[in-house]
Amino acid sequence: EAGVAQSPRYKIIEKRQSVAFWCNPISGHATLYWYQQILGQGPKLLIQFQNNGVVDDSQLPKDRFSAERLKGVDSTLKIQPAKLEDSAVYLCASSYPAGNTIYFGEGSWLTVV
Amino acid sequence: AQSVAQPEDQVNVAEGNPLTVKCTYSVSGNPYLFWYVQYPNRGLQFLLKYITGDNLVKGSYGFEAEFNKSQTSFHLKKPSALVSDSALYFCAVRDEGDYKLSFGAGTTVTVRA
Numbered sequence: 001e002a003g004v005a006q007s008p009r010y011k012i013i014e015k016r017q018s019v020a021f022w023c024n025p026i027s028g029h030a031t032l033y034w035y036q037q038i039l040g041q042g043p044k045l046l047i048q049f050q051n052n053g054v055v056d057d058s059q060l061p062k063d064r065f066s067a068e069r070l071k072g073v074d075s076t077l078k079i080q081p082a083k084l085e086d087s088a089v090y091l092c093a094s095s096y097p098a099g100n101t102i103y104f105g106e107g108s109w110l111t112v113v
Numbered sequence: 114a115q116s117v118a119q120p121e122d123q124v125n126v127a128e129g130n131p132l133t134v135k136c137t138y139s140v141s142g143n144p145y146l147f148w149y150v151q152y153p154n155r156g157l158q159f160l161l162k163y164i165t166g167d168n169l170v171k172g173s174y175g176f177e178a179e180f181n182k183s184q185t186s187f188h189l190k191k192p193s194a195l196v197s198d199s200a201l202y203f204c205a206v207r208d209e210g211d212y213k214l215s216f217g218a219g220t221t222v223t224v225r226a
Contacts, residue, residue, distance in 0.1 A: 043157070104149070
């Protein structure tokens, strides 16, 4: 069974630029999550989708972050404009059904300079 | 509110010795508990979970964890550590009535040959 796919794996951008990360969850997983993991900390949930609807985006900095899952399968997380403090690993994860074991992708490593 | 504490930032053991990584939690209702491992430049890999039933849970790579309700703990154990077990370990919890998974700050395990 294929795991959660993410791209790109690594990205370096200058502050105020934009970046987008893509995620394809495990086949059949209705729930998709984006987590932010800052160095030395545990992952923090940014947004959770159930199919193509948003379940929780309470910790998503909506002035600069956006995410969509238009067809209920793959998802895109965008940051615009990026700040230095956005340097982190962005982890996509999926589960079926919501709340059961969450499986993570390899992560997209963002450095903002 | 739910929370997880991993009281040790680092754990150092010799290969062949027992390994224990500590975790305590706080939830309002019944806890669902998880352990994940993260190797350098990789995403989080699921190790094991406790939902209900036997307090001793066995997982991947020879790891096990014991749920202790009275002490609100879910310590990860391995009887004989390997150098390849060196990684970052995360404990996570969610309340039975909630979908949100909360992570601890992580414990870095170093197993020396």
